[in-house]
Amino acid sequence: MSELRVDKRLDLRGVLCPMNFVKTKLKLEELEPGQTLELVLDDGEPMRSVPRSIKEEGHKVVSVEKMDGNAYRLVILRGQD
């Protein structure tokens, strides 16, 4: 599988609700539609709520990868406005 191009990165380990989603939203707003954001989230509540909220905003989670420790690396494709 080819490596996904990443345009911006955001590490949200240790950041709780709602700031994990708020910071994701603000970072996605820096991107153009079609660009990608690499997001690192803690397992648990962040992984349950942030990807769901991102999808509801019209963006797409294109990959999810378990990292060492209790975290996940996601790549988000920014949707249209």
Place this chain on the structure above:
Amino acid sequence: MTADKNKLAFVINTASYERVSFALGLAAAAAATGKDVRIIFGHGGIVRLKSGCTDQLGEETDAGVRGSVKWGIGTGRLPLITELLDALKKLGSKVYACPTAMELHQIKQDQLVKEVDEVRSLVIFVNDDMKDASTLYV
């Protein structure tokens, strides 16, 4: 009158850290999901908009939560109020200071934090911001 489900007005009338933080967190979550958010700080909350006082624990913060608030700020688990106000501004929300509350606390306009959009009377807030909005009083 039916409320517009995409419009929220917050009346913050406390300076207790966890109440202001939770209310602004709720407002930021709403703004991040596309809601039109308007916030006014009244007599009990206006000191949070005074430069230098925004992120202080303050004697207004309830004794029962002071320890957890300190821990939360120290570990980065609880955002600073300044951080929440900054996020709200970036998300397009409006933040107002009540002029009567400012007078009662003897706070001048040039003492307000930069995130305040304007000093707005309650009458204008009621007519322009609460109109059609769901209002949350904190």
